[in-house]
């Protein structure tokens with residue numbers, strides 16, 4: 513069971529998928545805190561990646577979701593912040609491994625790449641997979657040295 517709130521944001525390119533994801537999370541009793549954007553006007557993804565990345569680095573939220581057209585800009589932007597391990601998995605295997613071995617704390621999704629059902633499947637795997645720790649822990653720590 514997931515007992516934490518999730519920080520979420522998108523740019524205009526991920527706006528519709530973000531709303532679908534928020535609705536889905538609510539249906540499984542997970543609260544998504546929406547950091548914007550709040551309409552479809554063109555905007556800059558680094559602004560929204562920063563909001564979620566900072567909320568996680570500051571310890572306000574353990575995990576976040578960022579959505580843009582491809583998921584790539586959000587991934588690059590979020591990974592500029594020390595302590596963020598953002599991943600943009602294209603399939604469930606990558607989503608699972610990003611949690612099990614890399615303890616990913618931000619999931620990025622591409623609205624123009626994934627259909628809603630596929631995005632939700634990837635999201636579910638990412639939400640429900642625990643970090644294995646062990647030999648992977650020291651490697652995670654090395655990332656921020």
Ligand code: RB5
Pocket residue numbers: 523524525526557580581582583584585586
């Ligand atoms: C916006 O058109 C698009 O470039 C953006 O959503 C994202 O895909 C960038 O990586």
